[in-house]
Amino acid sequence: MLKGKSLIDPMDFSKEELEEIFALADKIIENPREYAHAADGxxxxxxxxxxxxxxxxxxxxxxxxxxxxxxxxxxxxxxSVSKGETIxxxxxxxxxxxxxxxxxxxKEGAPKIASMYSEIPVINAGDGGHQHPTQTLTDLLTISKIKGKLSNLTIGMCGDLKFGRTVHSLIKALSRYENNKIILISPDELKVPDYIKKGILDKNNIEYEEVKRIEDVIESLDVLYMTRVQKERFFNEEDYIRLKDSYILDKNKLSKAKDDMIILHPLPRVNEISYxxxxxxxxxxxxxxxxxxxxxxxxxxKLMGVL
Amino acid sequence: MLKGKSLIDPMDFSKEELEEIFALADKIIENPREYAHAADGxxxxxxxxxxxxxxxxxxxxxxxxxxxxxxxxxxxxxxSVSKGETIxxxxxxxxxxxxxxxxxxxKEGAPKIASMYSEIPVINAGDGGHQHPTQTLTDLLTISKIKGKLSNLTIGMCGDLKFGRTVHSLIKALSRYENNKIILISPDELKVPDYIKKGILDKNNIEYEEVKRIEDVIESLDVLYMTRVQKERFFNEEDYIRLKDSYILDKNKLSKAKDDMIILHPLPRVNEISYxxxxxxxxxxxxxxxxxxxxxxxxxxKLMGVL
Amino acid sequence: MLKGKSLIDPMDFSKEELEEIFALADKIIENPREYAHAADGxxxxxxxxxxxxxxxxxxxxxxxxxxxxxxxxxxxxxxSVSKGETIxxxxxxxxxxxxxxxxxxxKEGAPKIASMYSEIPVINAGDGGHQHPTQTLTDLLTISKIKGKLSNLTIGMCGDLKFGRTVHSLIKALSRYENNKIILISPDELKVPDYIKKGILDKNNIEYEEVKRIEDVIESLDVLYMTRVQKERFFNEEDYIRLKDSYILDKNKLSKAKDDMIILHPLPRVNEISYxxxxxxxxxxxxxxxxxxxxxxxxxxKLMGVL
Structure with missing residues (x-):
């Protein structure tokens, strides 16, 4: 039962609860008009x-x-924050x-605090660099809808894997499904932190690999999840100039990819995917x-309990 | 008939008109779904x-x-104010x-001017430190709903009684009902102005008392209306430190209150009521x-004439 | 068929398409309630x-x-513009x-670019000093509704005719209708640019006249379209002081006008029409x-294709 619950962390819901949400999303996609009055009032x-x-x-x-x-x-x-009121x-x-x-x-944790005092469901729509669970739900639904499954996939994640909260959440979420392989594509400066590698990937026996260039692995991928690489995250200009092109997806690199690979991006993009x-x-x-x-x-x- | 009227000052409506509004509010509270389409279009x-x-x-x-x-x-x-357009x-x-x-x-008076030129009802939702009539309606409805009456009550008002417009309006509004006693709880610096005491309370033969500490009167109260006491309103730091605790409602002070006393506050609160x-x-x-x-x-x- | 189209420039639609829109507007004005659910969902x-x-x-x-x-x-x-996303x-x-x-x-042209990438109709609601096509539609509908026609009219346009985009668009739009005469009332500094006079008025054989004072022509007008004259547009203070009163419509000047002349203004006004x-x-x-x-x-x- 999801009715009355809040969603603060992408892992708040069980796989079964996610399935329930995705199944309903599926029906809405099929026939949106049927749901046009579900939340009347x-x-x-x-x-x-x-x-x-x-x-x-x-x-x-x-x-x-x-x-x-x-x-x-x-x-x-x-x-009213300016008037000193608490969350x-x-x-x-x-x-x-x-x-x-x-x-x-x-501020990290603000939606969590809100959910503790709220009489109605609270959805975290992003708290600092912390969590953004509806982005993770979006990513999972998209993969599931287009690839037809959330398991047995080779998923590349490219760009800033150190600070990118969407990537961390997606890794956690995918680690609950079977037989996925994750390819982490980033410069050394922006690699996935150890607490994700040890705490999530190793702990769940998820096969993964760390590489530096899209072109070296793109042919093996079923999903390529792109994120922004911000210049200011590099230690020096030289490294940035040397590396940046490896994190821009263009027609040339894409030419090696499978015909049914899908490219995802949480958006907004700046220039990391050519137009x-x-x-x-x-x-x-x-x-x-x-x-x-x-x-x-x-x-x-589901959280309001109207469907 | 309230249809077509504006509400600028809390005293714009007669007691009978207020009764009409409260009676409708009462019905809506009982059965909100029945009114879910009253203002369609x-x-x-x-x-x-x-x-x-x-x-x-x-x-x-x-x-x-x-x-x-x-x-x-x-x-x-x-x-469009920046383009120089008049209200x-x-x-x-x-x-x-x-x-x-x-x-x-x-600016005080802006909603009044608006109502003079408007072809539709205008409600003053607060004009400077002047009026905020829907807060007064809220206060009256709340007392009436929970205490079952607006007369024969002992009502304490605590905090900044000098500048607090909600307090002034509530005093005016309550002075139209019978046999209420008003206890004004504030430091000397923030006492109710003379034009309220003489012009409203004395003129309407309302019994009232001025005191400095909540704890001295709380046991007699049916209603305790709390407001904020802002540090910058005091003449000196010393007075503020000496007095401030008397205007914070805590468990200790509350222990002396009647079992059915109600605590109101226009919100937001800062620290004047302990959590x-x-x-x-x-x-x-x-x-x-x-x-x-x-x-x-x-x-x-009522003002739109749909109910 | 207007369904699916965008409206970027006031001249994007043919006279017939405008007629279709005005005819529907007419029906809505007659019976707004009938259209209260036309765009449900x-x-x-x-x-x-x-x-x-x-x-x-x-x-x-x-x-x-x-x-x-x-x-x-x-x-x-x-x-999200601040994050560097393109239109x-x-x-x-x-x-x-x-x-x-x-x-x-x-920025001029931004809505045009948007319409090129959009999957849904885009309406230009004003792009810099460039175009504001729904104002032109408003002006045409108003003249048509009140005067009963868009041809055989003597139309005065007064004020800043150099920079006023609404005036330029209205001239273009009116030049498609028969036998109108346009009187341009402005100081020398703010006359209609040559590309409008030669490119639109002369090219379409529209009779027009340029004058400096409302009072000299007001008696001949069927429509007087007023716009703001901004002080900072004048070359020197002296000219401004000498001329400004000629561009303010007051009771005295209006006394010479026809009984059925109509005064229009795109609003906001500052002081160019006396209250x-x-x-x-x-x-x-x-x-x-x-x-x-x-x-x-x-x-x-019409653009959504619901009516």
């Missing part, structure tokens, strides 16, 4: 203590497409007005954004 | 020239829960788009926030 | 990269009055969530704002 509060237009739009469109309505703010300065008080008041909350906050790849059938990142809306529809419907 | 414009998330959420949730919709802004800089012109244009307006403005009181059944300030939404539903429905 | 995204409350309200109220819903932002800083990527993601977009952007004219039956600028909402309802319904 319900209100989502989007509490965005830092701006994130894309994520906010996804939540709001999801609620509206279920027939619900939205109140919210998208900037910290339009809130605990804020969420209790919002609980008076809304039926579910999506909270984005620059001429957008029309390639393997480019699934905009489709992924759409699945993000559907999975949020399913998630909110 | 109607639009509320929230014109917030200064941010006040809590008040805005309350109005917006109220309209949405009546089946209506919302347009608005929550910050002054996103408006009169702004409200006439908004009258083209919306069916009712809730206006928050840092460990929140679970006490006498703590009614979050319930009060919820009543605030219901009374705004009733108010808007 | 549809979502408008208002992407306002610069604030324009009036235009945003008009679009949002239009969508809500068709039964649709709205997501959006009203300020550039709450967007092309932004619009492709918004295409996942919404059914139609209204975009306001400080004591507002109650004159010839003052149609607030009515114009209302028609602006109706024409946007018709436009969006």
């Amino acid at each position: 319900k209100i989502l509060a989007t509490l965005f203590y830092e701006p994130s237009t894309r994520t906010r739009f996804s939540f709001e469109a999801a609620m509206l497409r279920l027939g619900g309505k939205v109140i919210g703010f998208s900037e910290p300065n339009s809130t 605990a008080d804020t969420i209790r008041i919002v609980s008076c007005y809304a039926d579910i909350v999506a909270m984005r906050h620059p 001429d790849i957008d029309s390639d059938k393997r480019a699934c990142y905009f489709k992924q954004a759409k699945f993000g809306m559907y999975v949020r529809m399913a998630l909110m419907a | 109607k639009i509320l414009a929230t014109l917030f020239y200064e941010p006040s998330t809590r008040t805005r959420f309350s109005f917006e949730a109220a309209m949405l829960r009546l089946g209506g919709k919302v347009i608005g802004f929550s910050e002054p800089n996103s408006t 009169a012109d702004t409200i006439r244009i908004v009258s083209c788009y919306a069916d009712i307006v809730a206006m928050r403005h840092p 460990d009181i929140d679970s006490d059944k006498r703590a009614c300030y979050f319930k009060q926030a919820k009543f605030g939404m219901y009374v705004r539903m009733a108010l808007m429905a | 549809k979502i408008l995204a208002t992407l306002f990269y610069e604030p324009s409350t009036r235009t945003r309200f008009s679009f949002e109220a239009a969508m809500l009055r068709l039964g649709g819903k709205v997501i959006g932002f009203s300020e550039p800083n709450s967007t 092309a990527d932004t619009i492709r993601i918004v295409s996942c969530y919404a059914d139609i977009v209204a975009m306001r952007h400080p 004591d004219i507002d109650s004159d039956k010839r003052a149609c600028y607030f009515k114009q704002a209302k028609f602006g909402m109706y024409v946007r309802m018709a436009l969006m319904a």
